[in-house]
Amino acid sequence: MGLSKLNSLYREVILDHADHPRHKHDLATSTNTITLKNPTCGDVINLSIQLDDQEKIQDIGFSGDGCTISQSSASMMTDAVMGKDKETALRMAKTFSDMVMGTKHPQADLDELGDAAILSSIMSFPARIKCATLAWWALQRALLEETPTDEEEA
């Protein structure tokens, strides 16, 4: 029956991240923060990052509301980039967005994403791709210190 196919999207690990999101908390201090909204569905993410002197992600946390995919993606993203330096994190964001759009990447790049690589399954659900990318997009823009337009700000 149809619902069994859902398992290919909502893998156990995804549901687990959604139910028990990692790093879903505020940071005491942060060097880079951003709030982004997905206009299509209204999902929101507030992302805070603490970079150290070597531009390494010393701490990261998020808050916000959204669907299983966006919550889980944010959780997996924060897990994956914690402790990475800025450059690496930006490369991972690029790998992720390429991956969900179907652009091929070396396996090593995908491995670097950790749990997040599992979201390549989103490709079969085109309408949900934005749900998966919101967190990574926020990461990228926070690190590049791009200010969101007024509108994207919650």
Next chain:
Amino acid sequence: MGLSKLNSLYREVILDHADHPRHKHDLATSTNTITLKNPTCGDVINLSIQLDDQEKIQDIGFSGDGCTISQSSASMMTDAVMGKDKETALRMAKTFSDMVMGTKHPQADLDELGDAAILSSIMSFPARIKCATLAWWALQRALLEETPTDEEEA
């Protein structure tokens, strides 16, 4: 062959009126005048009427440019209304426009139109109905002393 069907539209009498239009001249004096243009094709008619004290059409003349149908219709119209009183002429204009739109009229009304009644054939050529009605429309508006909008004026 196809062209023979043209004879049903371009009857001898119609071609004759177009080739030798009656009353195609200016009037020395006139009580009612109008200039109308058919926006679709640019055809123009200048119509001058001399009404006497009893509101009878003492003289009528037209000038202008247009297709066979519009020229011939103007010629037949002026022939038909010459000497008629204003009320009769207005009734004839109504009969004519009803006729070409396919609305039934008593035979007596049609007879009153004289040669012009032959233009009922225009019904089978919907795109040309306006060519036939321009002159009658000018008559009506001249008699009712409606000023054309700036634009309709040549």
Next chain:
Amino acid sequence: MAANILDIRKNFPVLNQQVNDEQLVYLDNAATAQRPTAVTDSLVHFYQTDNANVHRGVHTLAERATEDYENARVKVQHFINAAESAEVIFTKGTTDGLNLVASTYGEQVIQAGDEIVISIMEHHSNLIPWQQLAIKKHATLKYIGLTADGELDMADAADKITDKTKIVAIAHASNVLGTLNPLADLAKLAHQHGAIIVGDGAQAVPHHPVDVQALDVDFYAFSGHKMMGPTGIGALYGKRALLEQMPPYQFGGEMIDFVHQQDSTWAQLPYKFEAGTQNIAGAVGLGSAVDYLSDIGMANVAAHEQAIVDYLLPKLVADPDLAVYGPHDPAKHTGVIAFNVKGIHPHDIATALDMEGVAVRAGHHCAQPLMTYLGLVATARASFYLYNTKQDADRLLVALAETKEFFNHGAVKAE
């Protein structure tokens, strides 16, 4: 009706397909309806026999195409009971029609300090044109709120509509709350204050008998694609006296009388508002959709949908895991049903239902201010039409139950 529903479904080949290995249940009719073969046949027939550009053409195909196009206008006229066909302007759709009114009539009459009154349940298409007009003209945009059970608050309407109000613009039927608003009463109210009223008929014309003269609306816009017609066509009704005083909306071929180098004059109604080559085949297809719906009878269409609502709505309302928006009384609810399931995001619901072959929409339904007003970010929405059945409603109920099961523990267990 119930007797021949299977015959009706045969007219919609698109329904006869599997989606994700399940028989399709199409419940996204508020977004767009499906088209009967009569409509697609009319398109193909037009293109393969009469196709030509309309008006001004002297040749036979042009005459036939013109007749087809103008006949379609007369069909639409009769369908909404407009006084004359010249009051029916073909547009691209509801959005196009509403923008036309805001950009012409609105531009002309709204001045600084004037008020425009809309409702909080408006679709963006009947909201942003007025919002932007108000911003541009330094006018005030006021919102009529809702009653506790999700209907338009008529007491608030009586408060908000004042002598300063120049335009009232209201959805005839809501695309979220499933309400049919009392447009005739609102028209009376608007007219008492010297305002005109614009009806957004996008969700009403496809599903209910509509009589623009009885409603006494000044303008009324709707879309072909939501009433089984083609995409890219719609109609705007306007009262002649208003249409005549308005400037044109777009400029180009067919809408002129005379064009000089430095000025131009405009054609008579309705052509003044139909610049350039129109969606001729689209109009013909809309005419054929009107024929199809008229043959069935709009009262029958409405009754069929009401029967489904009577059956389904109480079941949804009774489910403690569900929040159903709009009135809970089925008699006050159209076939547009927005809801949320506790703990499951509407996008997840829509994806899950799709896996069961049930097509619903999830999101803000182009009604963000309404979402904000209701304290929501999004909802799921199932919307029904003539070709839907009680079995479709059952399929929705079963799929919803399975979706809840899946997200609560099913999936994890399954892996």
Next chain:
Amino acid sequence: MAANILDIRKNFPVLNQQVNDEQLVYLDNAATAQRPTAVTDSLVHFYQTDNANVHRGVHTLAERATEDYENARVKVQHFINAAESAEVIFTKGTTDGLNLVASTYGEQVIQAGDEIVISIMEHHSNLIPWQQLAIKKHATLKYIGLTADGELDMADAADKITDKTKIVAIAHASNVLGTLNPLADLAKLAHQHGAIIVGDGAQAVPHHPVDVQALDVDFYAFSGHKMMGPTGIGALYGKRALLEQMPPYQFGGEMIDFVHQQDSTWAQLPYKFEAGTQNIAGAVGLGSAVDYLSDIGMANVAAHEQAIVDYLLPKLVADPDLAVYGPHDPAKHTGVIAFNVKGIHPHDIATALDMEGVAVRAGHHCAQPLMTYLGLVATARASFYLYNTKQDADRLLVALAETKEFFNHGAVKAE
């Protein structure tokens, strides 16, 4: 090409009919083209398999419809060689596209005293929007004239386009004179003076290879129905940098990011300019027309039409009873041929030719200022497309000879 023209004609069932007991010869292609079965099939296929509203829909049909719609955009992009698909905006047609540019970019940049330069051969759709903008903004509308043989006068263009010029808007191909204007040269000229250039591609895209990047036009509008696509769909190309700085044209669903009660923000390109439900099936059909033309190859389409012009034009020019407008050199003339017959009004010609099954247009061709400039009120116009043949040209010649005969004495004798 010549070898398979009969195969091509089989793709156009509408051509296979009798009109007034004669085999139809359709020579009104400049008004609208006919559609191959591939296009009507694509419409029916879309409606019967994928039909749904696009974007935001989570369910399978919505995903398929979105993919179909966006694929069509990419096809159009490649057809005119736009740099990216986001630079292709779907419109209702050329008129809609040109009005969009005048109402957004034009509104934004034109100020009192500025100049807008167009040509005297413009179609009303590329004339009145600029004329009305100039009137509204107290700007000056200037017209580039013609050379003695009916081509755009490039010396005059160099005079008229000055540093005060903000917008130049020119037909790529004339719908009366049968000229292909040097749009790339005009673009260079406009850019040298800091102006932008708008190309009206309505008569060019269907018949010639077009590369908007090579032309370096800033905007370029065309219609689907003149290039074998459905009615009610067209495209506007615009350079990203310009499109991004422009305000939206219409307001409604799909073109927003966030909507609050008193303000809103706009979606990214191209959606910012696509308010409300678009002509989704129309876009799919246009994509299929693009496929059809691309399969044949636009160079082949142009060559086929040129061969007919090479054959026909000298014969028409040689007839002392005919006045043929535009260049008399076939190499400089497209398949759009406007003419008059001495002593016979063009409407009478068109009616007579129709009796012979030959469909031509008569009138001002939505180019009244050009008619005035040429000292005419109207002309007849025969316009050719891919499916026309030299035999069609012969049928026109014979019918013209018989028409002359009829009006000179034939009919009277016949009665």
